[in-house]
Amino acid sequence: MTLIAQISDAHIKAPGKLAYGRVDTATALARAVETVNALDPQPDLVVVSGDLVDGGGAAEYAHLLDLLTPLRAPLRAVPGNHDLRGPLRAALSARCALAPGEGAVDWVEDLAEARVVGLDSSVAGGGHGLLEEASLALLGRALAERQDVPVLIVLHHPPVRLNIPGMDADNLRNSEALAELVRPHGGRVAIACGHLHRSASTVFAGALVTVAPGVSHAVLRTAEPPVRFVMEPPGYVLHSLIDRAWTAETCPVGRFDGPYPFRRADGGFID
Ligand SMILES: [Fe+2]
Numbered sequence: 001m002t003l004i005a006q007i008s009d010a011h012i013k014a015p016g017k018l019a020y021g022r023v024d025t026a027t028a029l030a031r032a033v034e035t036v037n038a039l040d041p042q043p044d045l046v047v048v049s050g051d052l053v054d055g056g057g058a059a060e061y062a063h064l065l066d067l068l069t070p071l072r073a074p075l076r077a078v079p080g081n082h083d084l085r086g087p088l089r090a091a092l093s094a095r096c097a098l099a100p101g102e103g104a105v106d107w108v109e110d111l112a113e114a115r116v117v118g119l120d121s122s123v124a125g126g127g128h129g130l131l132e133e134a135s136l137a138l139l140g141r142a143l144a145e146r147q148d149v150p151v152l153i154v155l156h157h158p159p160v161r162l163n164i165p166g167m168d169a170d171n172l173r174n175s176e177a178l179a180e181l182v183r184p185h186g187g188r189v190a191i192a193c194g195h196l197h198r199s200a201s202t203v204f205a206g207a208l209v210t211v212a213p214g215v216s217h218a219v220l221r222t223a224e225p226p227v228r229f230v231m232e233p234p235g236y237v238l239h240s241l242i243d244r245a246w247t248a249e250t251c252p253v254g255r256f257d258g259p260y261p262f263r264r265a266d267g268g269f270i271d
């Protein structure tokens with residue numbers, strides 16, 4: 001069985017610094033890593049769907065790498081609007097092979113029964129998402145080359161709105177270009193996004209789209225600007241292939257009481 005754990009929106013600061021003066025994002029990411037490390041079986045791959053750090057500086061990426069060091073499973077990541085390609089590429093090259101250069105941080109990872117495609121939707125100096133022509137071309141090739149396997153596309157900016165106006169304004173701007181590529185393959189493709197810091201799922205171009213909650217703070221669901229955050233429970237998403245179909249399961253971060261049996265030794269329910 002293919003199992004991919006998606007964590008999102010870590011927003012790591014330099015050591016000792018809180019995000020927005022309030023959020024200990026380092027402890028939050030460490031908890032997420034601990035939670036994923038406790039999974040049995042272990043995922044085949046862990047993907048981080050952008051906003052790895054908060055400001056894009058080298059000290060933040062060094063801190064991020066420290067926090068990700070204990071992760072047992074192989075790691076992949078795509079940039080978000082809070083990331084900077086250069087420092088991200090330099091830092092993550094220590095954990096996974098990335099094409100060199102200044103361009104979009106895109107990649108293709110082949111697992112035994114699935115292909116995972118990471119697309120860089122970040123725009124220098126902008127908060128919104130946009131897939132460059134090179135990224136769209138890479139996706140087109142990746143889908144065409146392996147018609148025989150399910151594909152999970154990972155990108156930061158959702159190609160769909162969530163009716164949170166301040167966030168929706170920054171979703172993926174060229175969603176239709178993505179839809180054109182995905183539509184012919186819809187049934188075998190799933191799309192894993194972040195950015196909204198909320199758990200959501202919908203269908204886009206025939207593909208299951210999942211938006212992962214943040215591993216730290218959540219974006220407040222409200223129609224009233226400005227966008228604010230709220231400390232709702234953090235989570236992550238497990239993408240699994242069951243009978244060659246993608247299933248997305250949103251799970252809480254943390255350690256919880258249990259497990260406990262439902263039934264007695266004689267088979268009856270404990271009452
Ligand atoms: Fe974020």
Ligand SMILES: [Fe+2]
Binds near residue numbers: 050082195196
């Ligand atoms: Fe973002």
